[in-house]
Amino acid sequence: MAQGLRRPRETKTQTVDKRHNTNPETMRKQNQIFTGLVAGAAAFALASCGGSDSHSGPTRVLEVELPQELSVGTPVDLSGIANLNPRELEDDFRPERVRVPESAVLLSRGKPVSSSDEEEPFEGELSYITDGEKDGNEGFSVIISPGPQWVQIDLEQEALVDAVVVWHYFMNDRVVNDVIVQVSNDPTFETGVTTIFNNDITGETAELAGVGRGGDPAFIGTYHGRQIAGNGARGQHVRLWSNGNSDNRMNEYIEVEVWGRPVE
Numbered sequence: 001m002a003q004g005l006r007r008p009r010e011t012k013t014q015t016v017d018k019r020h021n022t023n024p025e026t027m028r029k030q031n032q033i034f035t036g037l038v039a040g041a042a043a044f045a046l047a048s049c050g051g052s053d054s055h056s057g058p059t060r061v062l063e064v065e066l067p068q069e070l071s072v073g074t075p076v077d078l079s080g081i082a083n084l085n086p087r088e089l090e091d092d093f094r095p096e097r098v099r100v101p102e103s104a105v106l107l108s109r110g111k112p113v114s115s116s117d118e119e120e121p122f123e124g125e126l127s128y129i130t131d132g133e134k135d136g137n138e139g140f141s142v143i144i145s146p147g148p149q150w151v152q153i154d155l156e157q158e159a160l161v162d163a164v165v166v167w168h169y170f171m172n173d174r175v176v177n178d179v180i181v182q183v184s185n186d187p188t189f190e191t192g193v194t195t196i197f198n199n200d201i202t203g204e205t206a207e208l209a210g211v212g213r214g215g216d217p218a219f220i221g222t223y224h225g226r227q228i229a230g231n232g233a234r235g236q237h238v239r240l241w242s243n244g245n246s247d248n249r250m251n252e253y254i255e256v257e258v259w260g261r262p263v264e
């Protein structure tokens, strides 16, 4: 879709509900741990990671098409989010700054997307998640029901996942709650699940996802998207959890890209 055009959008009211944090002391300690972990992870980047199918061959910078940067509106106080990554560390997870195996390709473009939400999206279509359109303005995202929800991309082939890049809302500073990303060959995610990212520090969504509390940092959505290292996780399906955001309870996606190597 040409830049500047808007998809028709339905007008449905979003319920606003600020997220409540847990014990401040516990979260402060966790934040210290997160900061250390992230600094270490940034130093290693993608190529040196382990995982189910570690890669030791040539690598290249992950080159993604970026949408237009949007001027961020009124600053939002996000200081209550204990595991929020400092911006300077978060820069290391811009997709254009990380490396993937030389043979990694974009696997997800145009692939089918499903969701845990049994209702029709409040706005948009699930297909927007893999349509390649990353415009951050209104009308280009899909919004599904509040509470813990997942969206799932069927790559239609088994693959080694090297990176998942997600564009959440980026019209202003906003942090998506409980981002959990998993890879599996089982479309029901009951068996053979590899969790490649988990920043749910309260554990509510993580329990639904079959994992414990997560040690990855929370992050502010930007037009760069957010790279999540796949570490060669093997599977045909990629599932992304969320549980509302720092502004409202809805779950919203603009685009997700899965990069990796098809399994022959």
Ligand SMILES: [Ca+2]
Residues within 6 Å of the ligand: 127, 128, 129, 130, 131, 132, 133, 134, 140, 254, 255, 256
């Ligand atoms: Ca899109």
